[in-house]
Amino acid sequence: MTQNLATDSAARAAPDDGSNRFATLTFERDVAAPVAVLWQAWTAPAARAIWAAPSPTVTVEFLEADTRVGGREVSLCKVEGQPDIRCECGWLALQPELCSVNYEAISSEGATQSVALVTADISGTHERSRLVVTVQLSSLAQDMEAGYRQGFGAGLDNLAGAAERTMVLQRVIQAPRSIVWGAWMNPETLPQWWGPEGFSCRTKRIDLRAGGEWVFDMIGPDGTVYPNHHRYGEVRPEEGFGYALLWGENGPKHADAWASFEDQDGATKVTLGMVFSTAAEFQEAKGFGAVELGLQTLGKLERFVASR
Template identity: 80%
Template sequence: MMRQSSAADGAPLAGAVGKEGRFATLTFERDVAASPSVLWQAWTAPAARAVWAAPSPSVTVEFLEADTRIGGREVSLCKVEGAPEIRCEIGWLELRPEACSVNYEVLSSGDVKQSVALVTANVSGTQEGSRLVLTVQLSSLAEDMAPGYREGFGVGLDNLADTAERTLLLQRVIQAPRSIVWGAWMNAETLPQWWGPEGFSCQTKRIDLRAGGEWVFDMIGPDGTVFPNHHRYHEIRPEGRIGYALHWGENGPKHADAWASFEDEDGATKVTLGMVFSTSAECREAKGFGAVELGLQTLGKLEAFVTPR
């Protein structure tokens, strides 16, 4: 499990105060009960970042942009009742999957820049567990932001560790161009034809594959058991990423935040399907009844659909 925060977490290793501002280098470490691939997705995937970004229930984080690739940026607003909004802009400078990321971060309140920082994240570990080491090189522009960064990153990384520990991750390289794979997924006629594990079929009630749309359907098991499902889509980035919420039946309780991403890989397509369950218990239960194996069967059916023999 993750190491609990201590007073030393985020302590400045070096600092200086001058006319041009305040400078500090902050370091944070977390041990996480998840593999490096899962931790990496929790750290970089916009759907997962939206789950752990808010440091407390009193804080709302609204994402305006989210483009996790080198040269891409993420823009969000941090809102607390009765306080000015804080705008956070992140730009991704380096992304080495499951190993290292580097990004800049600019915090602003109104038209005033509060701070700029260079954030370096290093990931290491095994299938049983991972370590995240984060270095923040901070320049405070309006006031000394180091205490806020220590508190914010400390709580945020605790949230990140918790998120990673209730994330289920599936990946498969499909031997077809990304446009073909995307087309099979984002087509109301074809999606129900392959979705679900082997032996399962879909009975659609409503389907509208767009941001703000939904898919209400029943999964029918090999023995005739009916499993009601409701997907609510909140992000569609053509041929890149889908973000959606999973509900137990039509308008039922949400049990996971999910995303699917699509990447070119030597003429093939790497598909990543991630799910952050509402609780760790739900994640353990899903893994216990074979969700990983059943999910990989679903991606296998997708490959069979787009690469007919």
Template identity: 85%
Template structure:
């Protein structure tokens, strides 16, 4: 019996050593035909992360929580037919814009922790191209997760590259407190007064600026051309960010997934407007007709509206 107990103890100890020894350091690199500023937004903005984070079309990802700031966390569920849900918790430990980020990641399923990892991302690039290097220090717990991590991260970063290359990011620092900027944006009476490029006006049919709400409206160009629009709001975090979908007219085809974020900056407010176009062709077409310049005009109208109010 003593011998059996000793053998059993040794077996358990060996198994424990095996589990504790499942460590791996993985490195992933991507070169992207997208500006560094765009890559950073696509990596950190919850609306963009929700688009590229599913490793395949067979996996549906639901974000339960998303707070991209130091000390904040992101919780998501990965669902695949016929398999238990996989829960991923990501906690942000360091964020240095357009330079680096560090986060922990814990994967679990049916209440059992599968792995824990430290993920470091390093960014470099220019206004035309960018580079991402991701290092994952992985500890497998319930089972060996290295192969799954390699496959999953490769697929996700391929998705990220595709998303970044059809994403447009516009930024402007507005000389007003965040509460004032938010109030001008998320107000059913004031939003239509400034939305759109120079010379454009809005004709609203329905407007409900809350999570689950919508804005159905026409953009009217200076020459009278009418452009039907439909915004569907799926996230509204007061004075922080909004996430919405752009459709071509009421219940029409999807044009883009978009978000706007609002950040305090020494009494002013940094506004970031991001749009992930449905296809690369739509993105190129939008750039071709001057969408960047027209979008910056829209943010300029917002600032003038606030200052004159």
């Protein structure tokens, strides 16, 4: 489980009058997940939407989410009976699996409350990782240090918990991104290759747009039928999309997932990530070979693209 390596700390750079306008906050977390998984949980918009709310009484609505240098993330933090809090995040630097830098501006009812520079450093191994987040905070309308310490700390606890039940699969496919995207987001071609070796798909409904869904059965080599329902969230053409995985049509959700597509010297790096709803479901999926089966699915995608 998550372990705080050091108490979340604050080193103030305030005037002698006792003002807390400026503060440097440091948060450290030790996470029982590989570095590659923690990086995806920290940066992937679908994953960030899962852990962003600091408590169950807070709802976070994402209005924009573009995790790339120069990209922006805008969200509304909502608490019943209180004005919405707007958070704008802009990505300034991204070094995969190593470091990210972003600015963050918090406002309410049109008034800026604070601005901050957020630096995240990631290190570790294929089994465990360490996250160190430094927040250089400037409070404007009011002293925001206590709120940042509590809210950011709780969010990072959520992040660590989500990372520990996240599965990430990656494959470099020797085809242009437009071709790979087209094979995935085409209702005629997706059912032709989706699923592990020996599995086939029987589609009931398919609409691969934002707000759309795919209701289908996966049929195993022995004829066993596995009902599935994918509900699609944001879709960014040739870049990525997020979706929820349900146990059968309108059944309980067992994971939030995303797929991203990156150019890599004429090839396409595909990342498929899944945050399981519970740690038990994550362990169960690992136990029946979900990683190997998922990699088989991406292998079928590569063969399908090569055959076109």
